Amino acid sequence: MDKLDAVTLDALPLREDLRGRSPYGAPQLDVPVRLNTNENPYPPPDALVEDVTEAVREVAAGLHRYPDRDAVELRRDLAAYLSVSTGVPLTERQLWAANGSNEVLQQILQAFGGPGRSALGFEPSYSMHPIISAGTRTEWVPAPRRDDFTLDTEAAARVVAERAPDVVFLTSPNNPTGGSIPTAELEAVLRVAPGIVVVDEAYAEFSSQPSAVTLLERYPAKLIVSRTMSKAFAFAGGRLGYLAATPAIVDALQLVRLPYHLSLLTQAAARAALRHADATLASVAKLAAERDRVADALLGLGGTPVPSDANFILFGRFADAHAAWQSFVDQGVLIRDVGIPGHLRVTIGTPEENDAFLGVAKDVFAKEV
Numbered sequence: 519m520d521k522l523d524a525v526t527l528d529a530l531p532l533r534e535d536l537r538g539r540s541p542y543g544a545p546q547l548d549v550p551v552r553l554n555t556n557e558n559p560y561p562p563p564d565a566l567v568e569d570v571t572e573a574v575r576e577v578a579a580g581l582h583r584y585p586d587r588d589a590v591e592l593r594r595d596l597a598a599y600l601s602v603s604t605g606v607p608l609t610e611r612q613l614w615a616a617n618g619s620n621e622v623l624q625q626i627l628q629a630f631g632g633p634g635r636s637a638l639g640f641e642p643s644y645s646m647h648p649i650i651s652a653g654t655r656t657e658w659v660p661a662p663r664r665d666d667f668t669l670d671t672e673a674a675a676r677v678v679a680e681r682a683p684d685v686v687f688l689t690s691p692n693n694p695t696g697g698s699i700p701t702a703e704l705e706a707v708l709r710v711a712p713g714i715v716v717v718d719e720a721y722a723e724f725s726s727q728p729s730a731v732t733l734l735e736r737y738p739a740k741l742i743v744s745r746t747m748s749k750a751f752a753f754a755g756g757r758l759g760y761l762a763a764t765p766a767i768v769d770a771l772q773l774v775r776l777p778y779h780l781s782l783l784t785q786a787a788a789r790a791a792l793r794h795a796d797a798t799l800a801s802v803a804k805l806a807a808e809r810d811r812v813a814d815a816l817l818g819l820g821g822t823p824v825p826s827d828a829n830f831i832l833f834g835r836f837a838d839a840h841a842a843w844q845s846f847v848d849q850g851v852l853i854r855d856v857g858i859p860g861h862l863r864v865t866i867g868t869p870e871e872n873d874a875f876l877g878v879a880k881d882v883f884a885k886e887v
C-alpha cells in the first residue's frame with residue numbers, strides 16, 4: 519500500500535453524521551462538448567478580460583495587507599446592479615457577498631440553522647441545499663413537488679406551517695427542473711413561514727418572472743434573495759455570490775463569516791466584471807432563444823423537455839437514464855444525470871454545442887424505442 523494511503527477515511531475520528539457521505543461532485547470529464555454545470559458558454563468579452571487584468575494589477579501592489587473585510591465597495595456595486603435590474607432601490611447595507619452563492623447559503627445556515635434547527639426544501643431541487651444543511655448540522659426536511667415538478671403552493675404552505683422549519687429554500691428558477699415560482703406563490707409560503715425564507719435566484723437573469731427582491735419591503739424579517747455571478751454573468755471561475763436582505767440579516771451573517779473571506783483579487787475582479795454587465799448579459803437573450811430551440815427539437819425527437827425558465831433543460835424519458843447519460847459521454851457530450859428517474863439535464867451551450875448535443879440525442883432516443 520502507498521504510504522500516503524496508510525491512513526483511511528474510516529480510521530479518522532470523523533463526525534458520525536458525515537460517515538458514508540459523498541462529496542458534491544459533477545464529473546469533470548475532458549470531452550469536446552461540456553453541457554453539465556449550467557455555466558454561460560460564452561467566454562467574457564475582451565474588454566472585460568482587459569479590465570479585470572488591469573484591476574488585479576493595480577491592487578496587487580497592496581497584497582501584503584488584508585482586504586476590506588466588509589467588501590463595502592463591491593457591495594455598493596452589486597446594490598447598483600440589482601437596483602437597476604429589479605427596479606427596487608437597494609443600498610450596500612442590504613447586500614452581502616461571499617465566494618459563490620454556496621458560501622452565502624452556508625453562512626445563512628450557520629447563522630439561522632445549526633444543531634436543533636431545521637431547513638426545508640422542495641425536491642427535486644439544488645442538491646447543495648441538503649449538503650450544506652448536513653455540514654452545518656441543520657436537520658434537512660425534504661418536501662415534495664408535483665409529479666410535473668411544479669410547486670403545489672397550497673401543499674407547500676401547509677407543510678411549512680406544519681413543520682415550522684427555521685429556514686425554507688425556494689429555488690426560482692429551480693435547478694434541475696427549470697421552472698420559476700410566480701411572486702404570488704412565493705408570498706403564500708412567505709406568509710406562513712415562521713423563520714427565514716431563502717429564495718435562491720442563481721438563474722434569475724434567464725427568467726421571465728419578476729425577482730423576489732420586489733418582496734423585500736413586505737417581508738423584511740424573513741426574506742433573503744440569493745444570487746450569483748456564476749451563471750448569466752459568465753464569472754463562475756471568479757467565485758462571487760451575493761444576497762439581498764434587510765440590513766439586520768446582513769449584520770447576522772457578519773457574526774459567522776470568516777474575516778477577510780473575499781480576497782483583494784476577488785473583490786477587484788468582481789467589480790471590474792460588474793462594469794461590463796451589459797455586455798456580458800447580452801448573451802442571456804441568445805441563450806434563452808437557444809433554450810427554446812433545443813426544447814422544441816427535443817420534443818420533435820420524441821423527448822419530454824420540462825418547461826424551463828433557466829439556461830438548462832431537464833428532459834426524458836429514458837428507460838435507463840444513467841445508460842443514456844453514458845451514451846452521450848461516449849459520443850463526446852457531457853450532460854448531467856441528476857438522479858431523477860428517466861431524466862437527464864442539459865445546459866444550453868453555443869448553437870454549435872447544442873447542435874452536437876441534439877445530434878447525439880437523436881441517436882440516443884432512436885435506440886430507446
Ligand code: PMP
Binds near residue numbers: 555
Ligand atoms: N444555487 C443554485 C440553484 C445553483 O444551481 C448553484 C450552482 N450550481 C448555486 C446556487 C451555487 O453557485 P455558485 O456557488 O457558483 O454561486
